[in-house]
Amino acid sequence: MRRYEDTYKQKGLRRQLVDSIRQKGITDENVLAAIGNIPRHFFLDTAFEGIAYEDRAFPIGEGQTISQPYTVAYQTQLLEIKPYEKVLEIGTGSAYQACVLAELKANVFTIERQKRLFDHVKQFQFKSKYPNLRCFYGDGYEGLPSYAPFDKILVTAAAPAIPEKLLQQLKVGGKMVIPVGGQDVQRMLRITKINDTDFDQELFDNFTFVPMLSGKR
Numbered sequence: 181m182r183r184y185e186d187t188y189k190q191k192g193l194r195r196q197l198v199d200s201i202r203q204k205g206i207t208d209e210n211v212l213a214a215i216g217n218i219p220r221h222f223f224l225d226t227a228f229e230g231i232a233y234e235d236r237a238f239p240i241g242e243g244q245t246i247s248q249p250y251t252v253a254y255q256t257q258l259l260e261i262k263p264y265e266k267v268l269e270i271g272t273g274s275a276y277q278a279c280v281l282a283e284l285k286a287n288v289f290t291i292e293r294q295k296r297l298f299d300h301v302k303q304f305q306f307k308s309k310y311p312n313l314r315c316f317y318g319d320g321y322e323g324l325p326s327y328a329p330f331d332k333i334l335v336t337a338a339a340p341a342i343p344e345k346l347l348q349q350l351k352v353g354g355k356m357v358i359p360v361g362g363q364d365v366q367r368m369l370r371i372t373k374i375n376d377t378d379f380d381q382e383l384f385d386n387f388t389f390v391p392m393l394s395g396k397r
């Protein structure tokens with residue numbers, strides 16, 4: 181069994197990572213503190229331990245990646261999380277982003293479509309630090325109708341278009357952050373639900389995510 185240790189060296193590297201994300205324009209101190217509190221190297225294969233605090237994405241198996249910390253901070257900042265809000269995340273991956281949301285005291289529901297990644301996260305010890313985090317195996321395009329509506333929805337894979345069912349599962353006044361576009365580049369959008377039929381849309385920067393695919397595997 182793997183032993184998880186958070187050394188002074190890793191804590192120091194993490195502080196530098198937080199500083200670099202701040203310099204890139206992230207201003208929400210709660211988000212920065214959450215990144216500072218979570219040992220990102222726990223979420224990676226031991227082969228990446230030495231470089232876990234570089235501000236870049238890394239492979240986590242099954243052709244998927246853990247997002248770049250700047251991107252995690254960027255999406256989380258746009259969500260404007262308040263304690264006890266119900267948040268749905270699409271694309272659990274390593275569960276790093278889900279733990280950042282849980283660290284902000286949100287009530288987190290996260291869905292992964294790849295069984296092997298889901299099973300890996302299920303037995304990941306660190307996650308038990310967050311009783312407010314629940315993981316589901318399923319297709320994010322379907323959302324989680326039995327737990328809807330949500331205050332916030334976060335999509336961490338590239339969506340070709342805004343999934344209709346996710347809009348339905350958002351509370352009135354709720355917000356969804358989602359990268360929308362083609363394979364190579366996506367535009368970060370923040371959608372606010374005005375009422376059951378009207379939505380406001382704000383445009384942010386360009387990013388590149390792995391694709392949001394339909395169905396389970």
Ligand code: SAH
Binds near residue numbers: 391
């Ligand atoms: N949030 C993750 C990053 C994940 S990368 C982290 O912090 O590590 C995107 C993830 O979305 C991948 O694991 C991919 O398998 C998953 N994914 C893609 N399409 C999906 C869908 N329709 N439903 C659920 N998960 C999906």
